[in-house]
Amino acid sequence: GQGTVTFKGSVIDSPCSITSETANQTVDMGQISNSALKKAGKSTPRPFSIKLENCDVSSLTNKTVTATFTGTASKAQPTNLALVGQVSGAALVITNGDGASVSLGSPTQPTSVHNGNNTLSY
Numbered sequence: 001g002q003g004t005v006t007f008k009g010s011v012i013d014s015p016c017s018i019t020s021e022t023a024n025q026t027v028d029m030g031q032i033s034n035s036a037l038k039k040a041g042k043s044t045p046r047p048f049s050i051k052l053e054n055c056d057v058s059s060l061t062n063k064t065v066t067a068t069f070t071g072t073a074s075k076a077q078p079t080n081l082a083l084v085g086q087v088s089g090a091a092l093v094i095t096n097g098d099g100a101s102v103s104l105g106s107p108t109q110p111t112s113v114h115n116g117n118n119t120l121s122y
Helices: 034-040
Strands: 005-010 025-027 049-055 068-070 116-121
Touching: 005 025, 005 068
Parallel strands: none
Antiparallel strands: 049 116
8 A cells, every 4th residue: 555644743932943945844664564553663763853943042042942743643653643544553663863763742742943054862
């Protein structure tokens, strides 16, 4: 089968703007068979990034930002995104640049930023 996964996120009370090229993006997850997923437990990671521009961190105490990802939660794994279609027991897991899982609906771990342009990697 074939599928599409679209990520949507918001930055509020932000010292930066999200670049137009990364504000709305689709991450192509490719295909993985049920048998391969059952055997390996996960698919190949698909990195994506959110680029920040015009950051002014002078008013930030810790010079960090967080991101919160929202979407339909998986019934099997409620801190991760649900998959669309006839899939059960699996979910889409977002990880930060260090490979740690990001919980759906909760702020990510703070990421250090500087004045100007920055990139958040997932």
